[in-house]
Amino acid sequence: MTSNLxxxxxxxxxxxxxxxxxxxxxxxxxxxxxxxxGTKESxxxxxxxxCSILIDGDQRLSCLMLAVQLEGREMITIEGFSLQEDxxxxxxxxFIELGAAQCGFCTPGxxxxxxxxxxxxxxxxxxxxxxxxxxxxCRCGAYQKILDAIEAASKEKTKL
Amino acid sequence: MxxxxxxxxxxxxxxxxxxxxxxxxxxxxxxxxxKRRSGLIxxxxxxxxxxxxxxxxxxxxxDEVFVGALTTHSELLSHRVIRKxxxxxxxxxxxxxxxxxxxxxxxxxxxxxxxxxxxxxxxLYVLDAQMEIRSLSSSRRVPISAxxxxxxxxxxxxxxxxxxxxxxxxxxxxxxxxxxxxxxNALACSVVSMxxxxxxxxDNRIYEIRLAWGSxxxxxxxxxEVERLLEGKPxxxxxxxxxxxxxxxxxxxxxxxxxxxxxxxxxxxxxxxRLINYST
Numbered sequence: 001m002t003s004n005l006x007x008x009x010x011x012x013x014x015x016x017x018x019x020x021x022x023x024x025x026x027x028x029x030x031x032x033x034x035x036x037x038g039t040k041e042s043x044x045x046x047x048x049x050x051c052s053i054l055i056d057g058d059q060r061l062s063c064l065m066l067a068v069q070l071e072g073r074e075m076i077t078i079e080g081f082s083l084q085e086d087x088x089x090x091x092x093x094x095f096i097e098l099g100a101a102q103c104g105f106c107t108p109g110x111x112x113x114x115x116x117x118x119x120x121x122x123x124x125x126x127x128x129x130x131x132x133x134x135x136x137x138c139r140c141g142a143y144q145k146i147l148d149a150i151e152a153a154s155k156e157k158t159k160l
Numbered sequence: 161m162x163x164x165x166x167x168x169x170x171x172x173x174x175x176x177x178x179x180x181x182x183x184x185x186x187x188x189x190x191x192x193x194x195k196r197r198s199g200l201i202x203x204x205x206x207x208x209x210x211x212x213x214x215x216x217x218x219x220x221x222x223d224e225v226f227v228g229a230l231t232t233h234s235e236l237l238s239h240r241v242i243r244k245x246x247x248x249x250x251x252x253x254x255x256x257x258x259x260x261x262x263x264x265x266x267x268x269x270x271x272x273x274x275x276x277x278x279x280x281x282x283x284l285y286v287l288d289a290q291m292e293i294r295s296l297s298s299s300r301r302v303p304i305s306a307x308x309x310x311x312x313x314x315x316x317x318x319x320x321x322x323x324x325x326x327x328x329x330x331x332x333x334x335x336x337x338x339x340x341x342x343x344x345n346a347l348a349c350s351v352v353s354m355x356x357x358x359x360x361x362x363d364n365r366i367y368e369i370r371l372a373w374g375s376x377x378x379x380x381x382x383x384x385e386v387e388r389l390l391e392g393k394p395x396x397x398x399x400x401x402x403x404x405x406x407x408x409x410x411x412x413x414x415x416x417x418x419x420x421x422x423x424x425x426x427x428x429x430x431x432x433x434r435l436i437n438y439s440t
Contacts (some may be wrong), residue, residue: 023162023206026376044262045194047347058234064189068164069208113259134346135258 009070016098022068027051029067030077038078038108042137049136050105052112053077059116078108081115089160091115091153100149102140109136114150118159126151163205168183170214174296176207177319183207185321187230188264190257191273194253215268215323226292227325229268233257233280236267245329248336248355253342256280258347268322274308275349277375281308282355283338285372285380287327294323301326308376333357333368335438340374341427344417350375351419354431358395364440366390366399376411376428383410395439404429 008015011034020029027044030036030053042050044063048087051062054076081089092115094100101107110133117124117132124132129150138146153159163180167173176183184203186192187210197200209215215228218239225241232255236242238321243250256262256270256279270280271291284304291307296319296396304325307315316322337356342348353374359367368388372382393399413424 022164044197046190046257046264049258049260052260058263060264061190061240061260064193064264066189066193066206066208068166069210072167118261132259133368135260 005068007067007071009072010074012076017062020067024067026062026065026067026070030062036077036079040105040108049109052109054112054116058127059112078111081111090156090158091160094149094153098145098149098152100142101152102142102146106136106138110146114153115160118154122159123154165207166211167207168211170212173212180205181318185209187266188232188270190261190265191269201221223329225327225329227267229322229324230266233262233265233267237262246287246327248338249280249355251338252279252283252355267325272314272322274312274314276292276300276311276377276379278348279340281352281380282353282372284325284372285382286355286357286370290326292323293320295320308379309323334361337435339431339434349418352376352424352427352431356435360395360438360440362440364395366393366395373411373428376413376424381411383407395435397433397436400432400435
């Protein structure tokens with residue numbers, strides 16, 4: 001019988017140690033064990049992007065990662081975007097200003113995708129933005145406003 | 161709770177495979193963890209390969225390129241050597257899954273999953289890619305068409321892993337093409353796909369052509385007789401039409417939730433017509 005494991009990683013800027021079953025999905029670890037419910041689960045099979053997180057700066061899906069894989073990594077969740085100085089990131093601010101969230105369930109994943117894009121491509125074309133969020137489903141169909149918000153964020157001096 | 165291991169190098173992996181021969185291996189987890197959660201498989205232990213540096217990255221060795229099995233699709237997509245020599249592979253990876261799936265999924269994973277719809281497979285078939293199979297004590301090479309035996313079935317013995325892929329660098333196919341027809345653009349499992357690489361002369365004759373279709377049979381399918389028939393012919397609609405019947409006769413599409421067999425048959429032939437865009 002396997003027992004729990006102490007897993008050490010960086011979470012939103014802080015070193016943490018978590019006592020977890022090694023095969024626990026990262027999405028469950030976040031939402032149920034750590035109380036970080038900003039990351040959403042929708043399809044649970046990599047098709048919707050709602051559970052997106054950043055691992056060492058790259059966008060990944062927390063429903064398709066197991067807890068043990070976090071060892072030594074740096075994870076940023078949507079909560080990590082607003083910790084500094086208690087203010088929202090520019091991308092988040094543009095989502096609010098341009099009404100890019102309807103029900104809001106896909107929003108954290110969309111913000112992660114947009115942020116991952118703007119980090120490597122600060123001035124994306126509309127089609128590059130479409131590509132970047134092609135792994136995120138918005139069942140309200142707010143895609144146009146989401147694209148507008150990401151484009152608006154890319155036009156600011158402080159993009160992220 | 162399942163035992164799960166995270167080996168940091170090949171030595172550790174060989175030790176694990178020895179004591180846990182029944183373990184399921186995964187890299188990105190984009191296929192295996194989905195199957196596990198849906199109850200299709202229930203392996204007693206899991207080995208996550210993501211930390212094994214030895215099987216990551218692209219190396220140029222003489223007139224061949226070695227792609228480590230654990231190289232992610234995103235890494236390949238931005239890799240200078242792959243972009244330069246194997247545009248057909250780049251075109252396929254660009255429409256595989258979605259950005260986060262490409263960040264996690266690996267080329268080795270796509271191959272061993274052995275889905276007839278696997279996007280990297282048809283390009284690897286036309287490029288005559290060879291699979292490097294390694295175990296603790298041995299190493300062998302197999303062409304991809306011999307490695308993949310059927311849906312989800314591969315020629316991998318106990319204690320063996322797919323270490324990577326060898327592709328000849330200068331094959332001389334300037335025109336390279338991949339197209340996938342799916343139900344939507346992103347995150348779509350292909351309904352039919354086709355990879356083509358060819359050499360066309362300045363008077364628009366096909367010198368040499370290799371074609372492979374995905375999602376129209378138990379494995380990706382190539383038809384040497386179709387390729388031979390096209391060679392020497394002009395690259396025209398009429399010329400391509402001459403072989404469509406042979407393609408229809410060769411493929412073995414099925415009805416499934418994505419499309420009917422007859423639709424797949426129709427599309428498999430029509431995808432050939434796209435090659436007209438490359439006529440001179």
